[in-house]
Amino acid sequence: MTAGWYADVAERISSANYTFFHAAALRRSANFVDDLLGDLRDRGFDALLVDCAEVLRNGWRSALPVGQSGNLYVIWRPEALLRRSDFEDLIRQARPPVHSALMEGNRVVIVSTMPQMMFPVPVGSSVIADAAKVHPQPVSATLLRRVVPSLSSDTAERIVLRARGCVALAEGYALVDRSTASGNQKSREAEALLLATLREAFAELGPEILALLEHLVLECGVVDVPQMDLRDHWIAALEDAGLATIDDSTELVRLFHPSWRDTARLALSQALRAVLQPPSAWQKIATSLFELERTVRSVVSQGLEARYGEGWRQAGLGPLAPKVVALARAETQSDVGSVADLHSPLDWLVLDQLFALAAETAQHVRLGGISSREWRQFSERVVPVRNRMSHMRLPRPGDLDEVRRTLRILGARIRTTSVPSAGRQPGPADRDLNSVSAGAPRATHPPGAS
Structure with missing residues (x-):
């Protein structure tokens, strides 16, 4: 087999100075780098490979030297930088040499096995996000026969149809056929x-x-x-x-x-x-759930105390009390006789139980200024996220936003309802509310934060 898979990509690169090519698994030939560089050189480019694994060792200035012109720099595998904790610094460091190379009359194409949207944009601009995307054409039977001349027209048509225009499959199916x-x-x-x-x-x-x-x-x-x-x-x-x-x-x-x-x-x-490492969103959601769940515990425990007084542990938990005692005994191995022996019995409730208790308590005292219906709505939105996290599943898009939104609403209600209305004296309901909100953590996230 000879090069030729990426003649259309080379043509598209020739129409712009600064491009990004997502060389996905279905788009890559077995000898991808050699095939791509070969097609670029056939197009007349003086193509120079810049492997980001080498950039990590020697820096951007070594990879993109000053004072040269007429080259096409192929920046390969920027995902090698993405795995570093200092990714944003490395991308910021790339801006001056990349822009200098372009100003000196060179071309730059960034080639990655990952989508362009996967790369975070650091403060300022990103050499990855700023590049124009190259869209390859599907493999045709004509191209397949040019790359694999031994194939008949009928066989090439059949392979291309089965491969759905994907380089990796067309090449692989051709090898299988032969x-x-x-x-x-x-x-x-x-x-x-x-x-x-x-x-x-x-x-x-x-x-x-x-x-x-x-x-x-x-x-x-x-x-x-x-x-x-x-x-x-x-x-x-x-x-x-x-x-x-x-x-x-x-x-x-x-x-x-x-x-x-x-x-x-x-x-x-x-x-x-095969995903064994937590994505960055997982840690952010875990942190937010920690803050949310402990805020709810604080609000509910103080609401129960406002309703029942010193005996709130026994009176407030109802049918949940035996479960709490059993869990406490199993985990602490201590001689727990009743919920009265636990300094914080709500620590043994899972989040859906905690929200249900909040909804029930809100029918009797002003619990953070949030109604029973709203507590149930919080549960419907947040508990599924918490369950996915507790089972170590990948967070879905929007999970972090959902938790942060609930935190903002909860924090805003606590702050607002803890202040009596102007022109009247605090009454018993305000006493209950202030009692609940005084010790609750304050979520002070600005609108839109996530």
């Missing part, structure tokens, strides 16, 4: 190739989109999604990865080709199981 294996063995090899390629394609999308696909495909069985239900950058990432198409007539985003769907579900499940 082997001397039996027909059944060839079918098994082709299916194994599809499974492995799809699994890699899913892994490259990152945990946010993986969690989204888990919910849509594996939990809800949905593969045709209304375009309005998805954010634009999710759609762009899925399209660039070769995993989705948009049906303009119905405004549906169609996930996977119908002939791939069973294999795609298996590949998606395998990609999810």
